[in-house]
Amino acid sequence: MAILELHNLKKYFATQKAVDDISLSIDKGNIFGLLGPNGAGKTTLIRMITGIFYPDEGEIIFDGKKFNPVNDVGHIGYMPEERGLYKKMKIGEQTLYLAQLKGLKKHDALKKIKEWFKKFEMESWWNKKVEDLSKGMSQKLQFVTTVLHEPKLIILDEPFSGLDPVNTNLIKDEIFNLAQTGATIIFSTHRMEQVEEICNHIVLVNKGKKILDGTVKQVKQDFKENLFSVGTELIPAAVNGNAPFEVVGTKDHSYVVRIKEGNKPNQVLQYLLQEGVNIHSFNEILPSLNDIFIKLVEGTPLTRQFLEQKQAANPNA
Amino acid sequence: MNKIALIIKREYLTRVRKRTFIISTLLFPLLYILLIFGTGYIAEKSKQNLKIAIIDSSGYLNRTMITKQNLIDNSSTLTLATENANKIINDPKAEGYDGYVVIPPISWQQGSNHLLLKSNKSYGIGTTSPIDAKLNRIWDEVKNDSLKIDTAKQQILATSRLKLTPSNIKDEKANAETATGIGYACGFLIYFILLIYGSQVMMGVMEEKTNRIAEIIVSSVKPFQMMLGKITGIGLVALTQFLLWISFVLIIYNVGKFSGGGGMATAIVASAQKVFGSINVPLILFCFAFYFLAGFFFYASLYGAIGSAVNEDMREAQSLAFPITMLVILSIALMSSAIANPTSPVAVWASIIPFSSPIVMMARIPFGVPNTVPFWQLGLSMSLLIIGFVFTTWFAGKIYRTGILMYGKKPTWREMIRWAFRKS
Numbered sequence: 001m002a003i004l005e006l007h008n009l010k011k012y013f014a015t016q017k018a019v020d021d022i023s024l025s026i027d028k029g030n031i032f033g034l035l036g037p038n039g040a041g042k043t044t045l046i047r048m049i050t051g052i053f054y055p056d057e058g059e060i061i062f063d064g065k066k067f068n069p070v071n072d073v074g075h076i077g078y079m080p081e082e083r084g085l086y087k088k089m090k091i092g093e094q095t096l097y098l099a100q101l102k103g104l105k106k107h108d109a110l111k112k113i114k115e116w117f118k119k120f121e122m123e124s125w126w127n128k129k130v131e132d133l134s135k136g137m138s139q140k141l142q143f144v145t146t147v148l149h150e151p152k153l154i155i156l157d158e159p160f161s162g163l164d165p166v167n168t169n170l171i172k173d174e175i176f177n178l179a180q181t182g183a184t185i186i187f188s189t190h191r192m193e194q195v196e197e198i199c200n201h202i203v204l205v206n207k208g209k210k211i212l213d214g215t216v217k218q219v220k221q222d223f224k225e226n227l228f229s230v231g232t233e234l235i236p237a238a239v240n241g242n243a244p245f246e247v248v249g250t251k252d253h254s255y256v257v258r259i260k261e262g263n264k265p266n267q268v269l270q271y272l273l274q275e276g277v278n279i280h281s282f283n284e285i286l287p288s289l290n291d292i293f294i295k296l297v298e299g300t301p302l303t304r305q306f307l308e309q310k311q312a313a314n315p316n317a
Numbered sequence: 318m319n320k321i322a323l324i325i326k327r328e329y330l331t332r333v334r335k336r337t338f339i340i341s342t343l344l345f346p347l348l349y350i351l352l353i354f355g356t357g358y359i360a361e362k363s364k365q366n367l368k369i370a371i372i373d374s375s376g377y378l379n380r381t382m383i384t385k386q387n388l389i390d391n392s393s394t395l396t397l398a399t400e401n402a403n404k405i406i407n408d409p410k411a412e413g414y415d416g417y418v419v420i421p422p423i424s425w426q427q428g429s430n431h432l433l434l435k436s437n438k439s440y441g442i443g444t445t446s447p448i449d450a451k452l453n454r455i456w457d458e459v460k461n462d463s464l465k466i467d468t469a470k471q472q473i474l475a476t477s478r479l480k481l482t483p484s485n486i487k488d489e490k491a492n493a494e495t496a497t498g499i500g501y502a503c504g505f506l507i508y509f510i511l512l513i514y515g516s517q518v519m520m521g522v523m524e525e526k527t528n529r530i531a532e533i534i535v536s537s538v539k540p541f542q543m544m545l546g547k548i549t550g551i552g553l554v555a556l557t558q559f560l561l562w563i564s565f566v567l568i569i570y571n572v573g574k575f576s577g578g579g580g581m582a583t584a585i586v587a588s589a590q591k592v593f594g595s596i597n598v599p600l601i602l603f604c605f606a607f608y609f610l611a612g613f614f615f616y617a618s619l620y621g622a623i624g625s626a627v628n629e630d631m632r633e634a635q636s637l638a639f640p641i642t643m644l645v646i647l648s649i650a651l652m653s654s655a656i657a658n659p660t661s662p663v664a665v666w667a668s669i670i671p672f673s674s675p676i677v678m679m680a681r682i683p684f685g686v687p688n689t690v691p692f693w694q695l696g697l698s699m700s701l702l703i704i705g706f707v708f709t710t711w712f713a714g715k716i717y718r719t720g721i722l723m724y725g726k727k728p729t730w731r732e733m734i735r736w737a738f739r740k741s
């Protein structure tokens with residue numbers, strides 16, 4: 001069942017169409033990747049989901065009902081990309097305050113804060129001020145304040161920026177935990193390797209429009225270019241026109257081949273075996289999300305401009 | 318509603334618990350007293366005692382008269398110069414004088430005679446006016462002697478006088494002198510509160526914006542609630558400070574009354590009793606509370622809107638806040654004219670139009686309701702101020718909602734007004 005459905009959402013600002021007719025649906029318990037280049041409209045989209053902005057047009061369905069910001073924000077946890085806490089306020093008080101603003105009773109909030117602080121080994125921080133914390137520490141605190149009220153929908157915008165590998169893993173494990181206990185997570189980032197690792201469903205947004213929607217597996221299948229890597233000493237120099245593949249290049253002592261239209265991987269193997277080639281490995285090469293991202297986003301004026309600039313600076317490239 | 322209460326509580330507690338609040342609450346009255354007594358003391362201290370030679374060509378003055386006056390007032394010493402007069406005129410310093418006065422051959426019956434106090438340096442009025450007074454007392458003696466007026470008659474001339482005090486038949490409590498004092502005090506207090514606490518609201522909003530916590534808060538509460546909570550919380554801080562000051566006064570008043578002793582304490586108690594007895598205390602307190610709160614909301618919301626529109630740069634904020642601050646200062650200027658003439662058209666309209674009414678009306682009310690300030694004016698002023706602050710809060714809320722999440726270039730007032738009036 002979907003926790004969140006967006007139907008034809010639009011938000012126009014004076015100078016641009018920040019979100020231009022986006023529809024999507026996110027299932028409960030999913031870890032959902034919201035991807036897109038800078039300025040694609042992700043933040044505007046998130047702000048509409050968190051009730052900060054009203055959409056100009058379209059409809060948001062939250063947990064089966066029309067989204068009502070006043071009541072539903074208590075079920076949403078949002079960690080913006082630009083982190084923020086009151087610098088001069090004591091950490092314990094601040095966490096309690098933010099939890100109460102989300103609608104928790106003082107007693108419940110205190111209990112939950114103690115649990116989380118224990119889990120993240122933050123108990124000694126209670127009377128410290130945020131300005132005394134390091135960047136990584138305040139990041140952890142920010143994560144705790146985001147998930148403390150057990151939201152059904154958690155929106156994390158670049159949650160790992162500024163974290164060391166140990167703390168990154170700590171937060172990552174928590175994200176998996178939360179998803180397992182039924183929370184849905186929207187994960188917005190530019191770091192594609194993290195998306196591949198964590199998300200099961202992604203949407204790619206560019207210039208206010210949705211340009212890609214699917215599971216990570218499916219998207220990779222859709223964008224595969226029938227490339228295989230063949231581990232062998234030597235492919236016969238003369239691959240005749242009848243071969244079911246063409247050699248595209250070499251990589252780490254193996255050849256990269258593209259299977260011609262209408263052929264199957266087995267036919268490649270058959271052909272090579274017939275030619276008497278020794279094969280130690282045969283793998284499909286799936287595109288990385290990074291490649292897909294760049295491929296899809298390229299061609300927009302911004303990227304083109306960027307590439308042109310790069311070329312102008314380095315004409316031999 | 319509950320969420321606004323949480324915000325109010327936070328805004329209030331974080332400010333009241335700060336050391337600066339406690340210090341400023343204690344220090345402000347002390348500084349104020351110091352300022353009043355200090356300036357008097359400095360003025361007294363900066364007076365100089367001069368040695369002045371009197372060169373008399375009229376022949377009326379003699380040494381006895383001058384010595385007598387020197388004994389009565391020992392500030393500057395006058396000396397009748399005779400044989401060395403020319404030397405003094407050439408160079409008073411060399412003869413041991415700071416300056417000299419030449420009295421021309423005049424008659425005591427003549428009207429105003431203009432004399433010059435000549436000296437090498439310039440002296441302030443605090444120094445020269447006692448000399449003027451002393452010289453005139455000597456001249457009085459000359460006139461009295463010539464007219465043969467004895468001490469008993471002099472006494473009658475000095476004490477038998479008419480004194481005119483304005484009195485309101487309809488409202489005896491609206492005594493003009495006290496009213497002027499109370500009016501000034503109320504007007505200035507509101508003025509200070511609008512400026513000091515208004516800018517506190519502005520800086521509080523800027524802090525939330527630059528700390529980037531604003532986005533987290535607005536994902537839990539509406540921006541309008543956030544702004545209203547902040548303004549109310551800070552308003553309560555101002556009110557607390559006030560109540561503390563009032564209770565200081567009451568404590569001093571009661572301690573002074575019961576201890577009975579201490580010349581200054583009893584003097585203060587006596588004057589306070591006189592003031593409290595001569596005004597309509599409940600009316601003034603009620604109106605003060607109303608104009609203080611409504612005026613605060615009127616201006617604080619505008620200051621909040623500015624805080625939301627700018628980035629961390631204090632100068633940007635000040636330049637945007639300039640028109641608002643000018644309105645407050647203009648109100649103080651209008652207040653002075655309203656106190657001098659509380660029924661003039663300027664005073665009446667300035668006390669009705671919302672931006673200036675908190676200060677100007679508060680200055681007029683001590684002159685008497687309903688005689689100086691008719692009920693319709695008070696009612697109209699209050700209703701317009703309520704409409705005014707509801708409007709500014711709404712207007713500021715619109716700007717706030719857009720501004721708090723907007724980073725980058727400082728907007729102009731024109732852009733901010735556009736934010737307020739575009740459809741949401």
